[in-house]
Amino acid sequence: xxxxxxxxxxxxRFGQRVEVDPTTGLLDVVxxxxxxxxxxxxxxxxxxxxxxxxxxTEKGIDGLDVPRTLVELWLRSQRQLAAVxxxxxxxxIQQQQLDLVRSYQDRVLDLVEGVLRDLGHDPDSIxxxxxxxxxxxxxxxxxxxxx
Numbered sequence: 001x002x003x004x005x006x007x008x009x010x011x012x013r014f015g016q017r018v019e020v021d022p023t024t025g026l027l028d029v030v031x032x033x034x035x036x037x038x039x040x041x042x043x044x045x046x047x048x049x050x051x052x053x054x055x056x057t058e059k060g061i062d063g064l065d066v067p068r069t070l071v072e073l074w075l076r077s078q079r080q081l082a083a084v085x086x087x088x089x090x091x092x093i094q095q096q097q098l099d100l101v102r103s104y105q106d107r108v109l110d111l112v113e114g115v116l117r118d119l120g121h122d123p124d125s126i127x128x129x130x131x132x133x134x135x136x137x138x139x140x141x142x143x144x145x146x147x
């Protein structure tokens with residue numbers, strides 16, 4: 001029993017509750033579903049080879065043409081991706097993300113303005129605005145590649 005407990009300590013059990021914000025959970029499902037759809041598409045491309053098309057059908061047990069397993073899986077993954085994306089759209093996830101970004105931008109600008117005022121600078125002056133804009137541009141620039 002001790003070996004079992006030691007081996008499985010800290011692992012999730014099937015059906016175990018995991019607290020998650022619904023927005024985060026839905027976005028996670030969208031991203032994972034998109035990843036799975038891309039993976040299946042990659043498998044289809046690899047199965048087809050470099051210079052050939054993917055055969056869309058194969059002979060079934062009864063000898064009739066049926067969609068290849070990978071093709072069927074790809075079709076299902078596309079339907080699933082569309083469904084979870086629609087759920088996200090219907091839930092207003094994009095708008096929530098935009099609202100969050102705008103709120104964060106407002107808070108950062110309020111912070112900068114407050115620091116400038118506390119230091120005795122006029123945040124509305126052209127020279128102060130130029131310095132702040134230059135520094136914000138540097139902060140949002142892509143990081144340089146490591147040497």
